[in-house]
Amino acid sequence: MPLRVDAERMRADFEALSSFGATPDGGVARTTFSEPHLAVRAWFLERGRESGLETHVDSAANHSVVLPASEPGARTLMLGSHLDSVRRGGRYDGALGVLCALEVVRTVQDCGLGLPVALEAVDFTDEEGTLIGLLGSWAMAGILTKEILAAPRGGRDVLVSELDRMGLTEDGLIAARRAPETLAGYLELHIEQGPVLERAEVDIGVVTGIIGSASFSVVFSGEARHAGTTPMDARRDAALGAAAFVLGVRETVVTGFPGCVATVGNIETEPGSFNVVPGRASLRLECRSLDHDEQDALEDALTARARAEAERHGLEVTVERLGRWEPAPTDVAIQEAFERAAAALGLTSMRMPSGAGHDAQALAAITPAGMVFVPSEGGVSHDPSEHTRWEDCVNGANVLLNAAVELARASV
Amino acid sequence: MPLRVDAERMRADFEALSSFGATPDGGVARTTFSEPHLAVRAWFLERGRESGLETHVDSAANHSVVLPASEPGARTLMLGSHLDSVRRGGRYDGALGVLCALEVVRTVQDCGLGLPVALEAVDFTDEEGTLIGLLGSWAMAGILTKEILAAPRGGRDVLVSELDRMGLTEDGLIAARRAPETLAGYLELHIEQGPVLERAEVDIGVVTGIIGSASFSVVFSGEARHAGTTPMDARRDAALGAAAFVLGVRETVVTGFPGCVATVGNIETEPGSFNVVPGRASLRLECRSLDHDEQDALEDALTARARAEAERHGLEVTVERLGRWEPAPTDVAIQEAFERAAAALGLTSMRMPSGAGHDAQALAAITPAGMVFVPSEGGVSHDPSEHTRWEDCVNGANVLLNAAVELARASV
Numbered sequence: 034m035p036l037r038v039d040a041e042r043m044r045a046d047f048e049a050l051s052s053f054g055a056t057p058d059g060g061v062a063r064t065t066f067s068e069p070h071l072a073v074r075a076w077f078l079e080r081g082r083e084s085g086l087e088t089h090v091d092s093a094a095n096h097s098v099v100l101p102a103s104e105p106g107a108r109t110l111m112l113g114s115h116l117d118s119v120r121r122g123g124r125y126d127g128a129l130g131v132l133c134a135l136e137v138v139r140t141v142q143d144c145g146l147g148l149p150v151a152l153e154a155v156d157f158t159d160e161e162g163t164l165i166g167l168l169g170s171w172a173m174a175g176i177l178t179k180e181i182l183a184a185p186r187g188g189r190d191v192l193v194s195e196l197d198r199m200g201l202t203e204d205g206l207i208a209a210r211r212a213p214e215t216l217a218g219y220l221e222l223h224i225e226q227g228p229v230l231e232r233a234e235v236d237i238g239v240v241t242g243i244i245g246s247a248s249f250s251v252v253f254s255g256e257a258r259h260a261g262t263t264p265m266d267a268r269r270d271a272a273l274g275a276a277a278f279v280l281g282v283r284e285t286v287v288t289g290f291p292g293c294v295a296t297v298g299n300i301e302t303e304p305g306s307f308n309v310v311p312g313r314a315s316l317r318l319e320c321r322s323l324d325h326d327e328q329d330a331l332e333d334a335l336t337a338r339a340r341a342e343a344e345r346h347g348l349e350v351t352v353e354r355l356g357r358w359e360p361a362p363t364d365v366a367i368q369e370a371f372e373r374a375a376a377a378l379g380l381t382s383m384r385m386p387s388g389a390g391h392d393a394q395a396l397a398a399i400t401p402a403g404m405v406f407v408p409s410e411g412g413v414s415h416d417p418s419e420h421t422r423w424e425d426c427v428n429g430a431n432v433l434l435n436a437a438v439e440l441a442r443a444s445v
Numbered sequence: 446m447p448l449r450v451d452a453e454r455m456r457a458d459f460e461a462l463s464s465f466g467a468t469p470d471g472g473v474a475r476t477t478f479s480e481p482h483l484a485v486r487a488w489f490l491e492r493g494r495e496s497g498l499e500t501h502v503d504s505a506a507n508h509s510v511v512l513p514a515s516e517p518g519a520r521t522l523m524l525g526s527h528l529d530s531v532r533r534g535g536r537y538d539g540a541l542g543v544l545c546a547l548e549v550v551r552t553v554q555d556c557g558l559g560l561p562v563a564l565e566a567v568d569f570t571d572e573e574g575t576l577i578g579l580l581g582s583w584a585m586a587g588i589l590t591k592e593i594l595a596a597p598r599g600g601r602d603v604l605v606s607e608l609d610r611m612g613l614t615e616d617g618l619i620a621a622r623r624a625p626e627t628l629a630g631y632l633e634l635h636i637e638q639g640p641v642l643e644r645a646e647v648d649i650g651v652v653t654g655i656i657g658s659a660s661f662s663v664v665f666s667g668e669a670r671h672a673g674t675t676p677m678d679a680r681r682d683a684a685l686g687a688a689a690f691v692l693g694v695r696e697t698v699v700t701g702f703p704g705c706v707a708t709v710g711n712i713e714t715e716p717g718s719f720n721v722v723p724g725r726a727s728l729r730l731e732c733r734s735l736d737h738d739e740q741d742a743l744e745d746a747l748t749a750r751a752r753a754e755a756e757r758h759g760l761e762v763t764v765e766r767l768g769r770w771e772p773a774p775t776d777v778a779i780q781e782a783f784e785r786a787a788a789a790l791g792l793t794s795m796r797m798p799s800g801a802g803h804d805a806q807a808l809a810a811i812t813p814a815g816m817v818f819v820p821s822e823g824g825v826s827h828d829p830s831e832h833t834r835w836e837d838c839v840n841g842a843n844v845l846l847n848a849a850v851e852l853a854r855a856s857v
Contacts, residue, residue, distance in 0.1 A: 226671050227676070246673065259639060259826055260710060261733050261800030262637065262826070263706070264640075264706065265695065265698055267640050267644070270708075272709055272710075273692065275712075276689070276690075277692060279684050280685065283682075294675070294676065295677075296672035296720070296722055298718050298720065298723055299717045299718065300713075306710050306729075307708060307709070307710035307711055307729035307730060307731045308708070309708075309827075311709075311711075318719060321673050388675070390673070413670075414671055
C-alpha cells in the first residue's frame with residue numbers, strides 16, 4: 034500500500050501560502066526579500082515548528098524544516114523548491130514544491146517511519162532571479178562564483194544593498210556550500226510550465242534532465258536607404274536577413290534537432306522608420322538542448338544558418354554568445370523511484386526533459402538529483418493565471434512521498 | 446544655342462547657402478523655423494533683392510523671388526523647392542532646387558529675355574515635415590485641410606506654438622492658396638535621392654510622376670509562452686508570421702509589381718524577451734506605386750499576403766492603413782521640354798518616377814507640374830554624406846533654364 038499525504042492539511046496550507054503577496058488577479062507577487070516573501074518564509078518555518086520539526090536558515094538565507102534521522106550522523110535527503118515568485122507570478126511555481134516537501138516531511142513524521150536519513154524540506158533563496166537566479170541552490174552546491182556575484186541579473190547595486198539590508202554577505206553566500214558526503218540526494222516537485230503532460234493526458238512527468246541553454250545576440254547589417262527612391266534590386270535590407278533567420282531557426286530545429294527548442298524573442302530594426310530601408314536588424318536568440326554535445330551542434334547549426342542568410346541577402350552578420358548553461362541530467366535511480374511510486378499510486382507517468390531552469394540543476398552538481406512534474410493547465414506559467422488542478426497537486430505530493438521513502442530506505 | 450546659367454555665381458551662392466546650419470560632418474541642420482532656417486530664407490530674399498528682383502512672403506511663409514513678366518496681368522511660371530532640411534540632412538536636398546530656381550530667374554533677367562510670364566523662384570515652407578510636411582506647397586495648392594492641421598506629423602502642440610511664434614495662423618495657411626488661372630506651371634529640380642541615374646550613368650532624370658504611397662500597421666498575434674518548456678510544435682509564435690510577411694512583401698513586389706517598392710521598416714515583438722515565445726509582432730509597412738490602380742492592387746496583394754502568412758502560422762492578424770498619398774503624374778509637355786533641353790545641352794536623360802514626395806506633387810493639383818532630377822552619389826540622401834557632383838548641379842540648372850524659357854514662351 035503506498036503512503037499518502039494529508040491532503041486536507043496540505044490544502045489548508047496551500048490556501049494560507051497563496052495569501053502571501055496575493056494579487057487581485059489570483060496570482061502572487063513575492064520577489065526576493067520583498068515583504069510578502071519574508072513573511073511567507075517565516076510562515077514556512079513556523080509551520081515546521083508547529084509540527085515539532087527542526088528549522089534552519091543558512092548563510093545564503095535558504096530556509097529549511099528538518100526531520101532528523103533515526104540515527105545521529107546520518108546523511109540528509111533534501112526535498113525542496115522556492116517560495117519567491119516573478120514580479121507577476123502564479124501561486125504554483127516553486128511554492129507547490131516547497132509545500133509538498135513540507136507535507137512529505139510531516140507525513141513521514143506522522144507515520145513514525147524512522148528513516149535512516151534526515152529529511153529536509155528546503156525553500157531556496159532567489160530562484161526566480163530578482164537578484165541573481167538560483168542564488169540559494171548555487172550557493173548550497175558551491176557553484177556560486179565571484180564572477181556571478183560581480184554581474185548579477187538584477188544589477189550589482191541592487192544585490193549589494195539587498196544583501197546588506199538582509200544581514201547577508203558575499204562570503205556568507207559562498208560559505209553556504211554543503212559537503213556532498215552529507216547528502217543522500219535532492220528531490221524537487223514543480224509544475225511543468227509547459228503543455229506536454231496536459232496534451233498527453235498523463236498525471237506525472239519524470240524529469241530526465243534540465244536542459245541546457247545558450248543565448249545569443251545576432252546582428253544583420255545592410256544599408257539604410259530611402260524607402261521610396263531605392264529600387265527593390267538596389268537594397269541591402271537588414272530586415273530580410275533577420276526575417277529569413279527567424280524562419281530558419283525554426284526550420285533548423287524542427288528538421289535537425291527534435292526535442293530541442295530555439296526562440297527569437299526580440300527583433301529590433303534601425304533606424305526603425307517605415308520610410309527607411311532598415312540598415313541594421315538585431316535579434317536575441319536562445320536555444321536549449323538536454324545533451325551537451327547536441328547543444329554544441331545546435332549552436333553551430335544556428336550560427337551557420339545566420340551566416341548563410343546574411344550571405345543570401347547580401348548582408349553582414351555578427352553572432353555573439355551572451356551566456357550558456359550546461360544541461361544537467363537527473364539521477365536514473367531517482368527517475369525509476371518516481372516511476373515506481375506513480376505506478377503504485379495508479380498514476381500514469383512519462384519521462385520528459387525540463388525546458389526551464391530549476392534549483393535541481395544546481396543540486397545535481399553535488400548529489401543525485403531528480404524532479405517530478407505535475408501538469409500546468411494550458412502550459413501557462415509566470416503569470417497570475419497559472420493553474421494546476423488540486424488533484425494533480427496531491428498526486429504529485431504522493432509520488433514525492435513514496436519515492437522519498439524508498440530512496441531514504443535504500444540510501445544507507 | 447542653349448542658354449547657360451552663371452555657374453560661378455551659382456557656385457559661390459551654393460557655398461554661402463550651405464553654411465547656414467552647417468554641421469561638422471559636412472551636412473546641414475535646418476529644421477523648419479529653426480534659427481539657421483530663418484536665416485537662410487532671409488539670405489535667399491536678400492540675394493533676390495541684390496539682383497533687383499521682387500520678393501514676396503505669403504501667409505504660409507513661402508518665400509519667393511520674382512521676375513515680373515514683360516506685360517502686366519500675365520500668369521506666373523513657378524520654379525522652386527525647399528530650404529528646410531531633416532534634422533541631420535545634407536546640403537543638396539531641396540536647397541539645390543531653390544538655388545537653381547534663383548539662378549534661372551537671374552539668368553533670364555541678365556539675358557533680358559522679356560518672357561510673357563512672370564518667373565517666380567519659391568522656397569516652400571516645411572517640406573521635410575518638422576511640422577506637417579509639404580506644408581507650404583499644400584497651402585499654396587489649396588489642399589491643406591483642417592484634418593491635416595488637426596493631426597500634424599510633428600504633433601499638434603508643436604504646430605500651434607510654432608505658428609504662434611512665427612506670427613502665422615491656420616486661417617492664413619489656408620488663405621495662401623493660389624488661383625490656378627494665375628499660374629502657367631511649376632518646375633522643380635531636385636537630387637534623385639536614389640541610385641538609378643548613377644547606376645545608369647545618365648545625366649538627367651525626367652520625372653514622369655511622383656509615386657503614391659500608403660502606410661500600414663500590421664499586427665500578428667499568437668501566444669506568449671515559456672521559451673524553454675513550450676515544444677516547437679505547441680507554439681503560436683507571432684514572430685514567425687512577421688518574418689514570413691517581411692519576406693513575402695519583397696516577393697510580392699518583385700514578382701508582381703515591377704517598378705513599385707514596399708518596405709517593412711519597423712518590427713516589434715512582445716514581450717520582447719528571448720526566453721519568451723513572442724505573443725505579438727507589430728510591423729510598419731509602406732508601399733509605393735506611380736499609378737492609382739496599381740497602388741490599389743499592390744495594397745490588396747500585400748494585405749492578402751499578411752492574412753495568408755497569419756493563417757499558415759496559426760496566428761491572427763490585423764492590417765490597418767495609416768495613410769495614403771495618391772500618385773501625382775507630371776505634365777507630359779513639361780517632360781518633353783526637359784528632354785529637349787537636355788538634348789540641346791548634349792546631356793543624356795531618362796524618364797523615371799520619383800519615389801520620394803516633393804512639393805511638385807502638391808502643385809500638380811492646380812497647375813501643370815514637372816520635375817528634373819540630378820544624380821545622387823551612392824543614392825544617399827537625408828544624411829550629411831549626401832552629395833551630387835558640381836557638374837551635375839550645373840547641368841540640372843541649365844536644363845531647368847532652357848525648359849523654363851521654352852515653356853514660358855509657349856504658354857501665352
